Amino acid sequence: MIGRKTERVPATPDALMRRADELRLGTAGEQSFEEAFRLYKKAASKGVERAYFLLGCMCEAGQGTSQSYKVAYQWYDRGAQRNDHDCQASLGFLYEAGLGTKRSRELAIEHLENAANAGNPRAQNNLGLIYLDRSGPQHSEHGAVTMFQKGNMSKYPPATANLARMYEKGIGMERKCDTAANLFKTAAKGGSITAKKCLAEMYKFGIGIPASEVYARHIYLETARWGDQMSVAEITGEDYEDEVFNSSPAMSENPKAQLSLGLSFLDGGFTLQSVPTAMFLLEASARGGNTTAMYVLGQIYETGLFTERSKFLAMKWYKWGADKGNGPCAYNLGCMYEDGVGVQHDPEKAFEMYKRSCECDQDEDAESDALYALASLLRSGLGCEKDEDRALELFVRSSDLGHAGAQYAAGKMFADRGDRASARKYLEMAAEQGDDRASELLDAL
Template sequence: MGIRKGILSCAVASLMTVGFGTTAITHAKKPNISTEKAVTAADYYRLGSKYESGDDGYEVDISKAIENYNSAISLGSIDALNARGVLAIQDGNEELARKFFKMAADKGDEIALFNLGNIENSKSKQGILNKPAIDLYSKSAKKKYSPALVALGDIYASGIGAPVDYKKAEDYFIKAADLNSDDAVNRLALMYLLEDGLDSGDETENSKKTAELIKRVADKGNPQALYILSMMYENGFHVQKDSKKSMDLLRKSADKGHPEALFSLGYLYLMGHNVNQDNAKGLELMKKAGMVGYGDASNNVGMAYLKGEIVKQDYKEAQKWLEQAIGQGSVLATHNVGLVYEKGLGVEVDYEKARKLFAIAADIGYTPSMIKMAEIYEQGLGVKVDHENARSWLMKAVQANDVDAMLILANSYYFGGYGYAIDKEKGIEWLNKAKSLGSQAAYATETRWKGYERSAKAAKYAESQKKS
């Protein structure tokens, strides 16, 4: 559970994709700070936030942020007290953080009470009651602060900070859901589904509760609930399958700016599923999803400009969106920008940059990047040929059940590659493994091998005839 700053601050919040982004470098004009005068507590707080975050062209300067927060505090700003507490937590100074949070909590601030609860909750243990944390969260929850209600639900659902009590957890999550909390809706739905088993398709009491909950919250206009209900109708999950109703709900969620709804609706327009294909509208929706932080949407916009199939090819625009996607956490974009540098798409070929980007994505667990790392060391792209390193990366992808990696391994054993000695039995073994996982490419590979064997036998026979 993260420390929260204040309602005025930019809080850091705790689903279909086509292929390639980093935060785009902006060149906003730096404001004339010397002419900006802070006269109220809110003015000082906003200025402190800009120095802390680097928003509006300000250079990050924590000392100036603290200076302005202190001025805001002297004028009675509760948000600034929370901001100082957050900075203290980030600096590892729990004692100082407690001081600032307590000052705000003493004034009845629900966010400060929640933050103090988080500090206490960090000491929670399985099955042992953490009364200080629960008391602080409860005080915050009484002020209808939904994150505190979610935190209490988490304690009783997980049993970390109190003995497990699913009824209490459910009650807290429902109260938070009534306050339009997306987190509470997600937790309730998951809790009901886990009680049945995620693969259960039967109509049970919990499945009914899930559907009723989502419908109730969706009727209040909650974007997340509208999106989930749309997916339920599209897939017939505990409701009668109804694609038209699904699309109506998806549009409502997208109209409210829900990132996943914007992304999904954009995808449907690009693919022509449930709607008439409209690439322009699909791309527009992807852009909107990207602008509200959905990294894979930014990735797709970048890919569209890179490929030039549905929009005029524009490498500069592609790079901007792809870099934005990386900044938004898209592993796809990290991999795809690696491809940009490897292939020299609108930039000079730079194997070192490509390798670094592939390594980042591979370390996160993206298997296509692991395969790329293997290729780099096998082919010596910007590095010395290193069969051992290449095999290491290849096996990481294989161990993650990547069928493409299995086929590379199969071919390496069958023909000799990556430093492996020819071992056709092992090659066939890995080919069959890929086939067992449903790889159509494995069947195509098998056909090529049979063709190769026939050609080899024919050549051998022809050679023997010449000698005779």
């Protein structure tokens, strides 16, 4: 009987880990969670501490093996006994959430403190959330501030966002909304959903920063694109309940609920952060047909949000979402084809993806990006027959949706055609959004 061919096992522990990493992330052109898991087990048998943590993560996420919090706990425990701080932080999460073991806040704090004192920012953020919980005897606003400050010093976005919330509300410190706004901006750049939503609210009401409904809406659209329910409610004008801390939320089989839970575990704002559990829930949601989850997974792997980057896996999720009609997935896939990122440079496929994205139902910011990208290819003739008239038409459509780059492009094309009135209209729109090129061209008209 001929079985599945298994590649030769690397000879040294370092070589085992390198090859396992390649297979897990697809960095060498092929990807296999199952084979990566097998090699990590080999490395663990040789005493490689990092292998214990990664095996725990894969069991927690259900990647390359059956999802099991109990088995994940066992791997983390073996690593924690060897003083691996990532394993200690993960054990703290499992004890607090009561996953794979009996719930125990005391043991959660013990493991989180060990990791936090060693400088682990995830443990610092999660410990800060426990200290912030008013329902527990360990409640300490000062302790929470201290942990969030330590995590912020490590430039850890969840901790920075949570520290910003403390400044905004004046919890455990003097209220400083301008400081909060600056911290939210920093955390938002690092991918924190909590920071983005709070920053949008500050723009909306002019708290700590000048009011701007335009900026607020752009941010809400971005987080709504990820499926954040509060942001969706803001966009649609519906009521919503304020988020509250919940360290052990009930799991769900519903794809929409799985997406929300996954985002919560990923973000570390209102529940303890655990990326493997987030990935498990997001993948379950995607397998249930939720194209927003596919988009989120693509974003996580493309940007390396709280995990290693993997262009291979980003392509996989974007392609799946694009095939099922998700406009942002098709657009991002087009960008990867156009830029040759994670795939061979292919302008024709980029054009196809941008065109597909334009045909999808999506928010105005996502639509304007797709229209601008499609127009740019039509103007240059890359991946398609050059058509400047069609390009200008699409630039105008994108401009009317607020895309500054399209406004400049439309203005310049109108100027080149001698239509000074139309040129001035779109260049002024771009200049108002801070496009210096538009200002210079306006001066020359």
